[in-house]
Amino acid sequence: MIIKEKIAETYKIIQDEICRGLEVLDGSAIFEEELWDREGGGGGRTRIIQQGNILEKGGVNFSAVHGKLPEVIKKSFGVDEEDFFATGVSIVIHPNNPWVPIIHMNIRYFELNEQLRWFGGGIDLTPHYIVEEDARFFHHMLKNVCDKHHPTFYPEFKAWADRYFFIKHRNETRGIGGVFYDKLTPEKTGLTDVQIFDFSCDLGRTFVPTYTELVNRNREKTYTQHEKDWQLLRRGRYVEFNLVYDAGTRFGLETNGRIESILMSLPTQANWVYDYKPAPGSKEQKTLDLLKKDVDWINYEL
Amino acid sequence: MIIKEKIAETYKIIQDEICRGLEVLDGSAIFEEELWDREGGGGGRTRIIQQGNILEKGGVNFSAVHGKLPEVIKKSFGVDEEDFFATGVSIVIHPNNPWVPIIHMNIRYFELNEQLRWFGGGIDLTPHYIVEEDARFFHHMLKNVCDKHHPTFYPEFKAWADRYFFIKHRNETRGIGGVFYDKLTPEKTGLTDVQIFDFSCDLGRTFVPTYTELVNRNREKTYTQHEKDWQLLRRGRYVEFNLVYDAGTRFGLETNGRIESILMSLPTQANWVYDYKPAPGSKEQKTLDLLKKDVDWINYEL
Numbered sequence: 023m024i025i026k027e028k029i030a031e032t033y034k035i036i037q038d039e040i041c042r043g044l045e046v047l048d049g050s051a052i053f054e055e056e057l058w059d060r061e062g063g064g065g066g067r068t069r070i071i072q073q074g075n076i077l078e079k080g081g082v083n084f085s086a087v088h089g090k091l092p093e094v095i096k097k098s099f100g101v102d103e104e105d106f107f108a109t110g111v112s113i114v115i116h117p118n119n120p121w122v123p124i125i126h127m128n129i130r131y132f133e134l135n136e137q138l139r140w141f142g143g144g145i146d147l148t149p150h151y152i153v154e155e156d157a158r159f160f161h162h163m164l165k166n167v168c169d170k171h172h173p174t175f176y177p178e179f180k181a182w183a184d185r186y187f188f189i190k191h192r193n194e195t196r197g198i199g200g201v202f203y204d205k206l207t208p209e210k211t212g213l214t215d216v217q218i219f220d221f222s223c224d225l226g227r228t229f230v231p232t233y234t235e236l237v238n239r240n241r242e243k244t245y246t247q248h249e250k251d252w253q254l255l256r257r258g259r260y261v262e263f264n265l266v267y268d269a270g271t272r273f274g275l276e277t278n279g280r281i282e283s284i285l286m287s288l289p290t291q292a293n294w295v296y297d298y299k300p301a302p303g304s305k306e307q308k309t310l311d312l313l314k315k316d317v318d319w320i321n322y323e324l
Numbered sequence: 325m326i327i328k329e330k331i332a333e334t335y336k337i338i339q340d341e342i343c344r345g346l347e348v349l350d351g352s353a354i355f356e357e358e359l360w361d362r363e364g365g366g367g368g369r370t371r372i373i374q375q376g377n378i379l380e381k382g383g384v385n386f387s388a389v390h391g392k393l394p395e396v397i398k399k400s401f402g403v404d405e406e407d408f409f410a411t412g413v414s415i416v417i418h419p420n421n422p423w424v425p426i427i428h429m430n431i432r433y434f435e436l437n438e439q440l441r442w443f444g445g446g447i448d449l450t451p452h453y454i455v456e457e458d459a460r461f462f463h464h465m466l467k468n469v470c471d472k473h474h475p476t477f478y479p480e481f482k483a484w485a486d487r488y489f490f491i492k493h494r495n496e497t498r499g500i501g502g503v504f505y506d507k508l509t510p511e512k513t514g515l516t517d518v519q520i521f522d523f524s525c526d527l528g529r530t531f532v533p534t535y536t537e538l539v540n541r542n543r544e545k546t547y548t549q550h551e552k553d554w555q556l557l558r559r560g561r562y563v564e565f566n567l568v569y570d571a572g573t574r575f576g577l578e579t580n581g582r583i584e585s586i587l588m589s590l591p592t593q594a595n596w597v598y599d600y601k602p603a604p605g606s607k608e609q610k611t612l613d614l615l616k617k618d619v620d621w622i623n624y625e626l
Contacts, residue, residue, distance in 0.1 A: 056599070070598045079598070191577040191586075258590070265567035266577060275493040275568060282599040288560070290597065294590040296372045296381070297358070 025216050029131045030086040030109040032219075034067070035109050036129070036226040037084040041069055043230030044082065044115070047237055050075035053082065057278050062089030064107075068283040072290075076122065076237055080115035081286030091134070092277050103134035110143070111226060112270070114287040115233070120253035121243040123149035123156070123236055124197070124260060127229045127288070128270065129222040141218050142204040143225060144179065147236070148197030148260060150253040152309045154324055156236055157198045161319035163232045164201050164225075167253050171221040172211060179203045184315040189263050194313040201225075210245045252306050254293035261292045331433045332388040332411040334521075336369070338528040339386040339413050343371055345532030346384065346417070349539055352377035355384065360582055364391030366409075370585040374592075378539055380423065382417035383588030393436070394579050405436035412445070413528060414572070416589040417535070422555035423545040425451035425458070425538060426499070426562060428589070429531045430572065433526040443520050444506040445527060446481065448489050448560060449538070450499030452555040454611045456626055458538055459500045463621035465534045466503050466527075468507050473523040474513060480553070481505045486617040491565050496615040498565045502526075554608050556595035563594045 041053045051074030059065040066085030071077050072237035086109035096102065110130030111242050117124070129143035161180070179201035187196040200220070206218050264271050264287050274284035300306035343355045353376030368387030373379050390412035400402065412432030419426070431445035449462050463482070470478035477551040481503035489498040508520050515523075566573050566589050576586035602608030 072598065079597070177559075185613075191580075254593075261563060261594075262567060265564060266574075272568075281493050282573050285564075285596065286598055288596040289557070291593060291595050292563075293593050294587065295592065296374065296383070296588055297584040 024219050026107050026109065026131070026133055031217060032223060033109055033111050033131075033226070034084050034088075035130065036223060037067065037069070037082055039227065040111070040113065040230055041071075041082050043234065044071065044077065044080065045229075047234050048074040048076045051077060058283070059278070060085075060087045060089070060315060062087070064088045066280070066283065068280070068286065072285060074118075076117055076119070076241055078116050078118045079286075079290045081113065081283070083112045083283050083286065084111065085112075085283070094276055095273070099134075101134060102216050103136070103249040105135050107136075109182065113229065116289040117237070119148045119241060119243065120245050120249045121153075121240040123147050123240075124257075124289075125229075125233050125236075126224065127226070129226045131219070131222070139215070140205040140207050141222050142206065143222055144183055144186075144200060144202035145225065145229065145232070146183055146197060146200035146202065148256070149309070150256045151249070151305055152198060152312045153240070153253065154312075154322060156239060157312075157317075157319045158322050158324070160198065160232060160236065163228055163235075165320060167221075169200060170224065171217065172213065175203075175221070181316075184279045187263070188315065189259060189267070191266070192259065192262070194259075194310065195315060196260065196313075197319070198312070198319060199315075251293070252300075254291060255295060255298060257289040257292040258294045261288055264288065326521055328409050328411065328433070328435055333530070334525060335388075335411055335413050335431065335433075336386050338525060339371070339384055341367065341529065342413070342415065342532055343373075344545065345536065346373065346382065347380065348377040349532075349536050350378045353379060360585070361392070362387075362389045362582070364389070366390045368582065368585065370582070370588065372588060376420075378419055378421070378543055380418050380420045381588075381592045383415065383585070384515065385414045385585050385588065387414075387585070393526050396578055397575070400422060401436075403436060403440065405440060407437050409435040409438075415531065418559065419539070420592040421543060421545065422452045422547050422551045423455075423542040425542075426559075426591075427535050427538070430526070431528045432480075433521070435525070437584045441517070442507040442509050443524050444508065445524055446485055446488075446502060446504035447483050447527065447531065447534070448499060448502035448504065450556045450558070451611070453551070453607055454500060454614045455542070456614075456624060458541060459614075459619075459621045460624050460626070462500065462502065462534060462538065465530055467622055469523075469526050470503060472526065473519065474515065477505070477523070478503065483618075489565070490617065491561060491569070493568070494564070494581050495559065496561075496612065497617060498562065498620060499615070500619070501617075553595070554602075556593060557597060557600060559591040559594040560596045563590055 051071050053069040053071045056068045064087035069082045071080045088107040091106045113127040115125050127145045131138040165176040183199040183202035186202045353373045355371040355373045358370045366389030371384045373382045390409040393408045415429040429447045435441040467478040485501040485504035488504045506626050
């Protein structure tokens with residue numbers, strides 16, 4: 023059986039790899055690191071990159087925390103267990119160029135009283151403008167990783183992402199989805215815990231090549247003020263999703279997590295315009311039309 | 325006994341008065357109106373002012389809706405009653421100049437099966453920079469209205485606002501508070517329902533003279549980019565409060581309210597900077613130091 027220290031150590035290495043990869047990609051900015059301790063036990067390494075060539079604001083956070091589970095969380099989990107351990111890597115990247123997509127990745131492991139244990143995570147993409155070839159490429163990369171580990175992972179986790187990354191009050195998805203999974207156990211998957219762990223590491227390690235490709239396809243595109251304004255409105259939607267729905271964010275806010283690490287997911291700037299409606303037939307409207315569940319990006323006809 | 329039609333009609337008149345008052349104050353922009361119907365019953369008049377001389381974005385909304393109470397709300401209210409009626413006026417104003425404060429006002433009436441009925445509401449002020457004379461003036465205006473109707477209203481509702489307008493994850497109040505009350509009934513107050521209604525109207529009608537004075541005290545102040553940037557960060561906190569905690573916003577999002585009317589409270593632009601800390605001794609730090617509960621603004625020593 024895998025031990026939690028090994029998981030945390032590997033996730034830490036993945037954080038290192040991803041930060042190096044993103045610095046190379048950006049070519050200008052470098053991460054600043056903040057080490058923090060959690061009062062109840064454990065701590066983390068928050069790493070923030072800002073005002074880069076490509077990356078306007080991004081965070082790549084590692085944490086490994088433990089202690090007694092807060093009442094409110096015990097209730098929501100429906101458990102009586104008290105001692106928890108949680109470790110993971112979390113990423114959100116907001117780029118400068120509206121043609122480069124926002125990306126989010128998370129891999130995490132959770133343990134209760136050293137008995138209940140599960141893995142969670144996912145990657146999802148939020149293009150300001152959906153470029154269909156890129157969406158197909160993104161989902162292909164995720165499907166490749168998933169298929170390597172389990173035949174039903176991609177279809178199940180793709181559908182889960184569609185359900186999870188949904189802005190109910192706008193009746194639109196946050197972006198083009200990706201994969202999302204939670205509470206993965208050997209019982210549910212037929213895999214050993216080592217195999218599930220390996221899957222999570224592979225998913226983590228697909229982040230850099232996937233995002234690098236997406237950035238390189240779009241980084242040289244010029245953009246207008248109109249396109250920049252649209253990006254800022256889409257970031258407003260991102261803020262709405264994260265503050266209203268995102269389980270990780272709300273978990274963090276309710277459990278006195280490290281606020282600045284949790285809210286690093288918010289963009290430098292977000293805008294709201296009352297009742298903004300894109301022109302019919304515009305590329306903004308086309309993107310809105312694609313922000314829905316169950317788009318089959320793998321077989322999408324370009 | 326007062327009838328709901330009378331309440332709605334009067335609140336509508338108050339909306340008219342406030343819109344006129346704000347147009348005079350701004351001197352440039354005028355409100356645009358959108359009439360809407362609610363699928364389940366009733367509707368509203370959303371009025372938005374944008375890109376004004378003083379007012380960057382503001383909404384003054386009236387609604388009177390009725391129908392069957394959604395399950396989730398019945399649970400949160402702990403009631404079995406089905407038929408509800410709700411009417412109210414809601415205001416949020418975001419000004420251009422960082423020296424002019426953000427203001428919020430709401431008066432509302434709620435009825436269940438024509439048996440349970442109560443009033444709620446409040447006014448609170450969110451200065452980007454706290455000007456102590458203005459904070460004292462603001463609370464004096466509120467105290468005057470409250471004292472006219474009930475000796476314990478101001479102290480009780482002031483404390484209630486401090487508790488309500490609190491950003492728990494930041495451990496700071498949204499602004500300098502004001503008054504907040506909910507579920508006011510004749511039983512609780514010793515007033516008749518007509519008297520409680522009159523109080524709510526008086527509170528609504530104190531909005532224009534109060535905000536006019538606060539604007540006129542500060543509108544000519546020049547400001548730097550640094551001060552503008554601070555305003556944008558404070559607006560970020562406003563967004564956090566509204567999306568994470570505000571009961572009215574969350575009620576609206578959960579009950580399929582008219583999204584654009586609900587989220588008119590969000591500013592045109594809000595910013596986030598990772599782990600921003602004002603310089604020690606700066607006026608930004610001074611404001612932060614005053615964003616706490618239980619400041620006695622009425623007796624505040626200037």
